Amino acid sequence: MGVKIDLLGAPRRYIRDVGARRISKEESRRLALKFDQEYFDGPREHGYGGYYYDGRWVAVARRAIEHWRLKPGDWVLDIGCAKGFFVKDLRDSLPGLNVIGIDISDYALKNAHSDAKPFLLRASCDALPFADNSFAAVFAINTIHNLPLDGCRRALCEIERVGPGRGFVQVDAYRTELERAVFLEWMLTAKTFDTPEGWLQTFKAAGYTGDYSWTILECDQNIRL
Numbered sequence: 001m002g003v004k005i006d007l008l009g010a011p012r013r014y015i016r017d018v019g020a021r022r023i024s025k026e027e028s029r030r031l032a033l034k035f036d037q038e039y040f041d042g043p044r045e046h047g048y049g050g051y052y053y054d055g056r057w058v059a060v061a062r063r064a065i066e067h068w069r070l071k072p073g074d075w076v077l078d079i080g081c082a083k084g085f086f087v088k089d090l091r092d093s094l095p096g097l098n099v100i101g102i103d104i105s106d107y108a109l110k111n112a113h114s115d116a117k118p119f120l121l122r123a124s125c126d127a128l129p130f131a132d133n134s135f136a137a138v139f140a141i142n143t144i145h146n147l148p149l150d151g152c153r154r155a156l157c158e159i160e161r162v163g164p165g166r167g168f169v170q171v172d173a174y175r176t177e178l179e180r181a182v183f184l185e186w187m188l189t190a191k192t193f194d195t196p197e198g199w200l201q202t203f204k205a206a207g208y209t210g211d212y213s214w215t216i217l218e219c220d221q222n223i224r225l
């Protein structure tokens with residue numbers, strides 16, 4: 001089994017104004033699940049509220065290069081790469097690193113950063129079009145929990161297959177009933193969410209031996225359970 005690492009920055013708190021999504025949440029979910037323009041660049045209640053390159057992945061890329069001891073010539077995969085910002089920053093941070101991004105969103109791939117676009121392709125995390133043991137590191141940040149549990153298991157097996165012991169998955173989790181309630185209020189696309197202990201069991205059952213972290217939402221106001 002791998003280790004928990006705070007690849008996105010430590011310790012990170014995700015505080016959300018859950019009230020902003022209380023209205024028309026079902027409609028927002030319906031739109032978000034298309035992973036189309038509304039999700040990436042529509043209003044905040046439907047997703048990102050505008051996802052533009054701002055350099056936030058540079059620090060993550062540097063931590064990843066150090067943690068996985070990546071070197072020029074290595075191959076790296078970003079699963080659920082969206083507009084390719086992490087792909088761009090990995091490539092820029094280590095010239096000679098080969099980075100591929102995959103996503104199921106035609107919109108994100110079409111509107112990806114021009115520096116990353118040539119290295120992105122459309123594929124699903126539960127059926128990776130790559131040979132066994134192809135990658136020195138495989139990242140799936142806030143992506144596999146968008147599948148139902150059986151799809152998550154397939155995705156974990158796939159990550160392990162293409163980068164044995166060299167994966168990193170970050171998934172939605174909660175530790176308390178309050179965190180679970182905040183999560184249920186805020187989330188739009190996740191189909192699988194669990195406690196950290198529950199996720200660890202899922203990893204083990206899938207034979208996943210890479211590293212991991214949790215996205216745990218907190219609330220910026222009092223909500224009633």
Ligand SMILES: C[S@@+](CC[C@H](N)C(=O)[O-])C[C@H]1O[C@@H](n2cnc3c(N)ncnc32)[C@H](O)[C@@H]1O
Nearest residue numbers: 035080082103104105123124125141142143146
């Ligand atoms: C919350 S975003 C995360 C994007 C990026 N990894 C990040 O952390 O900013 C989830 C991404 O997963 C993609 N996605 C959803 N289902 C997927 C699937 N089955 N296979 C690959 N990507 C998927 C979405 O299109 C979206 O770009």
